Amino acid sequence: MPVSARRSDLCALLAALGFWLGAALPAAAAPERVVSMNLCTDQMAMLLAAPGQLVSVSHLAADPMSSAMADAARAYPLNRGQAERIFLMKPDLVLAGSYTAQASVDMLRRLGIRVEVFPPETSFADARAHLRRMGRLLEREAEAAAMIADFDARLAALRARSPDLRPEAVLYGAGGYTSGNATLAGEILDAAGYTNLAAALGRAGGGALALEELVLARPDLVVTPRRYGGQSRSEALLDHPALRRVAQGHRARSGARWVCGTPHLLGAVAGLVRLREAGR
Template sequence: MARIIHLAGVVFACAVMVIECAAPARAAELPRIVSMNVCTDQLLLTLADPGQIVGLSRYSRDRFQSWAADDARRYRILSGGAEDILIIRPDVVVASVFDKRATREFLKAKGMHVVEFDVPRSLDDVKDQIRQMGAITQHPDRANGEIARLDAAIARARQAIAQKHVRVLPLSRRGWVSGSESLLSSLLTQAGLSNAAGELGVAFGGFAPLEIIIDTKPDFLVVSDAGDRAEDDGSAFLLHSALQRFYPPSKRIVIPDRLTVCGGVMLAEALDVLIAELQRVERQE
């Protein structure tokens, strides 16, 4: 009996050793990654192991642009140029097609593996990019989990908005309208709202005069800030007396920019905010 117990202990000890040895080996196999863009930052922070992230963009800690700004404080910030990336020598560089082309091409010429992400125009594009980053980080299970979370948020929004027939107009600084083919429009229409920008002939985005906005008569404006003070001339547009007369706070749905400026996992939270805002404005009617 004692011999059996002894053998069992040996087997258990060996199993523990295998597990302990396998974990570092697995970590060593995972790619070391840097991100050049605030949008790829957020995908990377969500899907990678902390040890895989060896550099983030210089805007990664900007709370107005990054949903993951607090998490980004744990990591090295890049200069925006190629020099520090070449010093780090990561396995993969993730970037946006809108990052400086000369830098991207220089990194490629130096043998860097650069993966470029386009600007998503729809929630399907967002899901594809989540899968793409999941493949790069070698964590496809996490990517699938985030896509499932986004799908669940879409379902909640559709259920909350069903049969409401609400027309909205996404409006920001200086009268910029997010068009019918923009990511924000995809978010709104997937939830069951109608983007009135299509009636203005605006596709991806464009400026609209104040008179046209008022004449379009959307049920609500979708804005990124509920503030009553203008920081500059651009934001002053949203506080114009005529616009405030027809669209006071009870006619404005507020979704912060950090939840919609990039395509990624934060859109699930944006949809939940959308539901809460619709409930708020309905109570005030």
């Protein structure tokens, strides 16, 4: 009886050891061939990866309309997110966004490839958490920690320049969509020393804002996005004579730096801070 008990203890111990080894071993080695298929993971990976570690980024990363690191991205082979192509790159880690085509992600997982999914960042806190997670995944924790510390220091310096009486700004996108406080763009406004008009107009979470309401609210700053090529009625709204009159001399453009949770966000904040300080 005691013998068999001891033997079963040993078996359990061995099984546990085997399980621990099995789980820990693949993660112990840093991934060597990383493929990113999402605009934001592209940029975080480019910022943090060791030389040669990142094999490919998405084609959006090379599009200056959306990517703050378009020049850097051109050094990498670009992918369009098709599972087949990515599989042929023989990655040992694939980085995807939660809005990346689910079918491609599932296919890659079925093929035995490790896929890590990042949701979009909606706050500076998300940006920090995602940089930290990216550092862990790429085994570049020290670099990530340094980047976050630098981010926080620069952000604090920019925030320290906020005035007591904050001017009002509104984020006005194609089709009259306004972004609320709980978005990256909302947090950029806040860090730059503006209050977001969306909250005052009852759209703290963002939503459609009629041009009439914007005109009556007379914001101190109207932030509109950069325009895509071609024509659309949604973007034509941003050329409406009434909006032009209200925003005359009080207009800023958002752009690629506003999109993803990387330290490039601070470039957007700094731009607005300079605009605000020049206006006084």
